[in-house]
Amino acid sequence: MSKEQPKSYKAPHDVYVGGKYYKAGEIFVTTEPKGDKWEDVGKAEKAATDAEQPIPGDAPIESLDLAALKALAATKHVNPEGMNKKDLIAAIKAANEPKL
Known part of the structure; x- marks a missing residue:
């Protein structure tokens, strides 16, 4: 068929x-x-x-909940212990910056 x-x-x-x-x-x-x-x-x-056609991108990091941010932090080698959401977002963004 x-x-x-x-x-x-x-x-x-x-x-x-x-x-x-x-x-x-x-x-x-x-x-x-x-x-x-x-x-x-x-x-x-x-x-x-x-x-x-535009390719859909990732969700903005600010829209992620704390558990998702901690998981993302682990992939960026960022230790999330003791960080609130705002600090965790800043640390993840810093980990994404190119190293000089």
Whole structure:
């Protein structure tokens, strides 16, 4: 049994497909049959569009709880004993600074 290969499309109108909403002109990928006025998008165009999308970063260190900060401190060789959250954040940031 062969599954349909996903294809990339772009539509001149808003599209709701696969449980997700896409605005007009936005590239989307689906295995659904091609809809009315959908344009096929080549691999090069899709790759170029994907490259322009921001990559999600890590959560800001200030939003971490104390247990998470202690775990992060251990990976930076920072001893968290006796430090409050503010001091621990400062120590982790200092450990990230390049050594001269």
